[in-house]
Amino acid sequence: MIAAIKRFSRENEFAYLFLNNRVAQIAAFIALLCVGGAALSQWIAPFNPYDIASIDLMDSLVPPVWSDGSDARFLIGTDDQGRDLLSAILYGTRLSLFVGLLSITFASVLGVSVGLMAGYFGGRFDAIVMRIADVQLSLPAILTALLIDGIARGILPQGQHESLMIIVLTIAIGLSLWVNFARTVRASTFVERNKEYVQASEIMGMHPLRIMLVQILPNIMGPILVILTVDLAVAVLLEATLSFLGVGVPPNQPSLGTLIRIGTQYMFSGEWWIVIFPSMMLIVMVVSINVLGDFLRDAFNPRLR
Amino acid sequence: MLGFILRRLLQSIFVMLAVSLIAFSLFRFVGDPVAQMVGQETSIEAQENIRERLGLNDSMITQYSRFVSNLSQGEFGFSYRTRQPVSEMILSRMPATLELGFVSLIISLLVGIPAGIYTAIKRGGVIANALLISTLVGISVPTFVIGIFLIYIFGVELGWLPTFGRGSTVQIGWWSTSFLTWEGLKSLLLPAITLGVYQLTLTMRLVRAEMQDVLKTDYIKFATARGINYRSLYLNHAFRNTMVPVVTIIGLQLGGIIAFSIVTESVFQWPGMGLLFLDSIRYVDIPVMSVYLVLIALMFVAINLLVDILYFVIDPRVRIRSSKGEVVQ
Numbered sequence: 090m091i092a093a094i095k096r097f098s099r100e101n102e103f104a105y106l107f108l109n110n111r112v113a114q115i116a117a118f119i120a121l122l123c124v125g126g127a128a129l130s131q132w133i134a135p136f137n138p139y140d141i142a143s144i145d146l147m148d149s150l151v152p153p154v155w156s157d158g159s160d161a162r163f164l165i166g167t168d169d170q171g172r173d174l175l176s177a178i179l180y181g182t183r184l185s186l187f188v189g190l191l192s193i194t195f196a197s198v199l200g201v202s203v204g205l206m207a208g209y210f211g212g213r214f215d216a217i218v219m220r221i222a223d224v225q226l227s228l229p230a231i232l233t234a235l236l237i238d239g240i241a242r243g244i245l246p247q248g249q250h251e252s253l254m255i256i257v258l259t260i261a262i263g264l265s266l267w268v269n270f271a272r273t274v275r276a277s278t279f280v281e282r283n284k285e286y287v288q289a290s291e292i293m294g295m296h297p298l299r300i301m302l303v304q305i306l307p308n309i310m311g312p313i314l315v316i317l318t319v320d321l322a323v324a325v326l327l328e329a330t331l332s333f334l335g336v337g338v339p340p341n342q343p344s345l346g347t348l349i350r351i352g353t354q355y356m357f358s359g360e361w362w363i364v365i366f367p368s369m370m371l372i373v374m375v376v377s378i379n380v381l382g383d384f385l386r387d388a389f390n391p392r393l394r
Numbered sequence: 395m396l397g398f399i400l401r402r403l404l405q406s407i408f409v410m411l412a413v414s415l416i417a418f419s420l421f422r423f424v425g426d427p428v429a430q431m432v433g434q435e436t437s438i439e440a441q442e443n444i445r446e447r448l449g450l451n452d453s454m455i456t457q458y459s460r461f462v463s464n465l466s467q468g469e470f471g472f473s474y475r476t477r478q479p480v481s482e483m484i485l486s487r488m489p490a491t492l493e494l495g496f497v498s499l500i501i502s503l504l505v506g507i508p509a510g511i512y513t514a515i516k517r518g519g520v521i522a523n524a525l526l527i528s529t530l531v532g533i534s535v536p537t538f539v540i541g542i543f544l545i546y547i548f549g550v551e552l553g554w555l556p557t558f559g560r561g562s563t564v565q566i567g568w569w570s571t572s573f574l575t576w577e578g579l580k581s582l583l584l585p586a587i588t589l590g591v592y593q594l595t596l597t598m599r600l601v602r603a604e605m606q607d608v609l610k611t612d613y614i615k616f617a618t619a620r621g622i623n624y625r626s627l628y629l630n631h632a633f634r635n636t637m638v639p640v641v642t643i644i645g646l647q648l649g650g651i652i653a654f655s656i657v658t659e660s661v662f663q664w665p666g667m668g669l670l671f672l673d674s675i676r677y678v679d680i681p682v683m684s685v686y687l688v689l690i691a692l693m694f695v696a697i698n699l700l701v702d703i704l705y706f707v708i709d710p711r712v713r714i715r716s717s718k719g720e721v722v723q
Contacts, residue, residue, distance in 0.1 A: 224409050229653035239675035239683055243424035326536045333538045334660055336675055368539045376534040
């Protein structure tokens, strides 16, 4: 097994870099742990925080097991409504990652397709799209996301707002992050489209769509993958920030940001665990994703090899 | 140079028109302005009357041009929620945000630039590495979590510093400042650090990267060989040449600081424009929202323009390139 990995790593440069980078390995392990814990939360969490029947208000604000007045059932204590904090964090991480992944998928599909077309066709479409990108880039992502969120609040009727909140949030975050993809993909496509293999495909009469997706796209996957990782961390942070500000996910489905928001209300009265543990979870997750992003950036950057 | 500035100016005007169009459509199409102003008992005729009087039945182009001319004259309309003039609301909140942003910018530059120079010079040293690792944390930890941790340590556990509001302020004309009272300064400290950390790490990483590039160049090697003392070598020869990207980042940072002040102000209940904007989103107070948007865009555009012009002053290479008609990025 190890011999096989070693042989593989000798042939595959990327695997070689990864196997020789201890920090990237640790980050990948922690990131996998977070994703795994979130994905399996339904089965590994001791309680279901959405199940109102299992929640007892008498259990509210129980401290972690190593402090006085704790309860052995709740490893790191409970929140203000008597929910087991560990379970709430696992479910919250699931929701945070879900929204983050969904919005980054939306942003990348939109940004990559726009960037491919702008880079391939050029001309007026390119000029218009890049102007829009410039305008949007002059406003920070958090402001764009807040604004889209606010507009959605105005347009949607009051009752429907809660149920559509996650979709609104996804679109808001996605629309504030597509520019990064579009600009990078456009620049790379611009370089690729003048290479001989693309010209050969054009002469063969291949459909432009097929050239873009089958010929160019695989060749520019490196930078896309880097942005995907870095912006996943940004998306998770944006979701947490919006939820913390009280304009994110609805309160009956707590994400990490919502949990932290609830926790700050109890921080002054000494119930520190409600705010500290979700914050730690968020930090650990984002740091590990960012470290992986740094690794990918170096691995795909031919100048640094 | 004049041509370049004119081109940038036109671009800025284009951006402002685009943003004001967004603000206008917000104003006009999100919710019914008349329904927001009158009670539910008002008859349809009366509503129609108001609609006519406000000019809401005119053509869209007339309405938009009136909207823009009102904005440019500082006529921002009235808030749906408080019924106050929006201009008054924003003006009363502006000093708080600007002072907070100013102090955090100073903090981020005063710490970030020396730290960046240090980590570039002492590459691989223990302190330099520790500083670099801490920047990764600075980028990964969201602003609101930094604020919460600071509140918990210095406000709750140690009890040294106030954790919300501006404390006492001194009124100078319409400007209320917290610089002149001890309590105000103490209240300013935690929010300013919270807001400054992210910018600080960005500054530090950028200065470090630029310094490393410059230190590899031939003229630095030559200067070293000539035996110039290191202080002068690093500060006069090397750092001066990193100024262009540093100025850019400072410009862009100002924008970031204003945007992230929304979050910081929410954590510390700091009565600035960001908190006002957040409330306007929560209560769908469209006039406040759209005016805030236009003001922020104006600040961004003005800062970007200023940074571009500063390029000319600082970097002679840009002057030469643009006079040859090349595109300046």
